[in-house]
Amino acid sequence: MPRFALLLFLASLTTTVFAHEKVADDMARAANTFTASLNAEQKTKTLFPFESEERVNWHFVPRERKGLSFRDMTEAQQKLAHTLINTGLSAQGYRRVNDIISLEDLLFEIESATRTDPKDKASVRERRNPAKYHLSIFGEPSMKSIWGWRFEGHHLSLNYTIKNGHLLRTAPHFFGSNPAEIRQGPRAGLRVLAEEEDHGRTLAASLNDQQWKQALVSEKAYPDILTGNSRKAKTLEPLGLSTADFSESQTTYLQQLVRTHLFRMRPEVAEDRWKEILTEGPLHFAWAGSRKPNEPHYYRVQGKSFLLEYDNTQNNANHIHTVWRDFNGDFGDDLLRQHLEQDHGLKK
Structure with missing residues (x-):
């Protein structure tokens, strides 16, 4: 390889490593700041071992989940949670996340419009609740470990895995939108995706x-x-x-x-x-x-x-x-396999 081309390749590689380290550092700092704000009960809901089966127990339907939900956070903790969520997304990705969450209120209005029984309305509110999005952290966030985190709720599942501060996986990730297009009301014309x-x-x-x-x-x-x-x-x-x-x-x-x-x-x-x-x-x-x-x-x-x-x-x-x-690379499978091979003697 010509010297100039080699230098360009090495510069590109250095830039890539630095970019991954910057993202991983942002995530670790945000995750640790968030967990430091939690009380003992909240930490029990939020923190899991990296090897936990819960780490791969993902879905995108409106169901009960493990993890700490927004409705169980203070307003200040919700802001810290959003800081962590934002570390994994582009500007347009973060905007989509917030728009998808906001559609839960619209679904509540649509589905409760014909309900007259307060208990029925309460049931719909429980199902269509923009506070029922959960944050979970797997392992210890640092630049010298394997760890991961997930943000998930109806029509959203964001899964991240980090190893030694520079290798990052962002899959699976799921984005959904119901309705795909709002066709009436003050937000008519909005198409999240x-x-x-x-x-x-x-x-x-x-x-x-x-x-x-x-x-x-x-x-x-x-x-x-x-x-x-x-x-x-x-x-x-x-x-x-x-x-x-x-x-x-x-x-x-x-x-x-x-x-x-x-x-x-x-x-x-x-x-x-x-x-x-x-x-x-x-x-x-x-x-x-x-x-x-x-x-x-x-x-x-x-x-x-x-x-x-x-x-x-x-x-x-x-x-x-x-x-x-x-x-x-889903759930960092390739990273975990490398870790077991290199650090624990597992044969390929």
Whole structure:
């Protein structure tokens, strides 16, 4: 390798390491500041061993969860929790998180509008409660350990794993929106995941007849993302249209689509992951359902190391689910495997 090229490579590597360390340091500081504000009972709800099975017990439906919920925090603690949440996201990602949480109040208004019994309204309020989002920390946050944290509630699951202050994984991460578009009231027109839908449609609409035949894997959209809340990401058959058969403009559309999902995460880390994806060879784009607006549809993009899924079928195609999975990196599986091999003598 020429000396100049080698220097550029080393500079890029140094920048990447520094970026990961900066993110990990931000997270550790925010996590420790948050936990320092908690009383003994709150810590019992928040803190888990890194090896706990709870770390991989993720979901995205409105159900009871472990972890400390916002309704069990003081206002000051909620602000500290948001500081931690913000360390893992880009500006647009953090905005999406807050918009998704705010939709719980809208769902409460819609679902309680016809209820006359106060007990029924109270039941709906319990189910559709923007304070029912939970924060959990696994292991001891530091720059010299393996640890992780999760923020989760209805239509959100953000999972992070850090090792020795510089290796970071941000999967699985789930963003959903119900409704996908608010169609009446003072917030009419808000589409929390608009780019995720629009970039997918742009790419699908650009395909010629032959390409469309390859990309369309089902005339009917699937009722939900196919991977669900599986512990380990399912390696789906790479059906659909290979990017090797894309035009230059279609490649640009596909890259915009993938980056929209990926760059909801902290941009320094997302950029590094994006560079990895670019070296992995062709991606596959698959579509199911209709290309017409307001009709059920589904798409996925699959590469060697990742899968992103998008589904909009529920509530008359006005209810979006999206997920990003890393085949080897979900919940830091690759980092944990390295740790066991290097530090505990586990054979490969």
